[in-house]
Amino acid sequence: RTSSSCAVQWPLLLGGTMEELQDRGLAQEVVEELRIAERIAELSARAVGVDASHVEPPQLVRYTPGQFYKAHFDTHKEPDRLSSHMGEQRTHTLLVFLSDIPADDGSGCLHFPRLGLRVRPHAGAAVLWRNLHADGKVNQESLHEGEPTLRSEKMAMNVWLSDRPFTKELVEEGRRRKLRLAEEQAASELAQAAAKEDREEPLLVRKLREWGAAPAP
Template identity: 35%
Template sequence: MKTFEQVQAAAQAGDAASQDLLAQALEQMGRIDEALAWWMKAAKSGFPAAHAKLGLWQLVGFKLPQNSQEGVARIAAAARAGDPLGLSLAGVIDAGGIGAPRDIVRALKWLTQAAAVGDAQAACQLGLLVGLSGPNAALARTVLASAAAAGSEPARRALGSQPFAAGAIDWAAVGAAVDLSAFEAPLTREDVRASPAIAIITDLLPGWVCDYVMAMAEPALGRGMVVNQAGGESVEDVRSNRVMNFGLADSDVVLELVNSRIAAVAGMPAENAEGLGVLHYAPGERYAPHVDYIPDTPANAAHLAARGQRVRTVLVYLNEGFDGGATEFPRLELSFKPPRGSALIFDSVKADGSVDPTTLHMGAPPTRGEKWIISKWFRTKALRPGPTAAANA
């Protein structure tokens, strides 16, 4: 393995692969501006991984001016060159309709190509999408075994305690066997109240999706934060649970399918949602009574102008087997604890757009067992690039 100094010398001599490697090292060291400079050099030499990274930063407007069309084009070029990061990001873009028209068929093509070049997490997603309980269960098991052997923890969990061995895989057959019916199944909606609007959606997500979301979130959980009086976010005593927020760089095809399913049931554009938040409550942890809307105060003016008001919340309950832990609305004298895979939807504003203080609610602490939920907040403004007429292939 080369030392940092050897990689740096090769990068300075013009080797694009070393420039990319140096940029990765500098990013991990927190030297972001230097990393950007080296990725720019590598991109000028046509190095696909550098284009994928710069494309991501252009999509989200990090260190580069936000330019979704150019970002999508960079990522698509990297994907066509077979770059693993480019393939992964291209799948996310097409599955989520991010800066380009939503195209799930093409997203699955990128995902299959990523798995074929050794991306264990891409293989895991494909195995789960083929289905362990469907007609192609044996194929799904083989794919998941390959992913588990390559280090995918969600694949290991999906396979359970039974032994597994990776075998030869026909990736074209895997792609053809993908079953998206779990994300297209009809839904049952129970309207609880008209004002504030509250509804329960049963069977929004199947169990295997719930398990996958929890497995993906668990390694990155951190203390949950709240919007403070200064308009920023901070750790406060009112919230003791842990959370993982999936941004664009953390997402994947399955998570984008989840995002789209939630947006559809919420009746809101997917791009108006904050990142997929996964909340974990250990026994005794809570989120004290709070509102989801952002108070219209001078301190929050810039925040609201840039990001819009939170108007709708979707909570998806990912597990059962815990006591306590209900979502409680003290001013409405309502309490909810839907079954696994079901969702609670409520509006934080009234029909005229004004905030509704009666939506004060809390995440009560579990008294036994752990509680997992997805939290999705929808805003009045888009938070990431939505579908456009731009093409990325």
């Protein structure tokens, strides 16, 4: 991936509901962004037939000429789902195009290689697809990529819908869970590095060091 992205402001990630955040005296531009995010969530949820609480914070994506996003799935990787907010899985993606890409400008398309399908961006158009089958398994045909343009800048917005509603409590628990998993992973990597160092050290030197007869490396 060579494109850049950023998440739109989202009430739960700021620590409360819209009403609670307004009471804190947030800047007007932040309040406006939050209202837009809420409206996006409502419309996206309506398209899929779920409650707006199932919608992640929208993500804005920018591609400059030559930038791309190689083929990937939008689902969080099992089993830990470390890229998730609270252990949820993404059931649907709604990709909204925010710019036009001329037909003579390379590609710039949204490409589904397993479907043989390319969608050229047009501002205001959107593509909705399922990331999961009804049994919870990844929809292999949802593999997709963002192809590069030659001259144009490409802008889009990702809206992901999850298999469970987002709540303040679950998001906070998810943060603690990810921190715990990251600490466990770091400890495991340190242990592996130490074990590798022991294996690479000459046996005689290691034994002498263990017996206190040789200086530590």
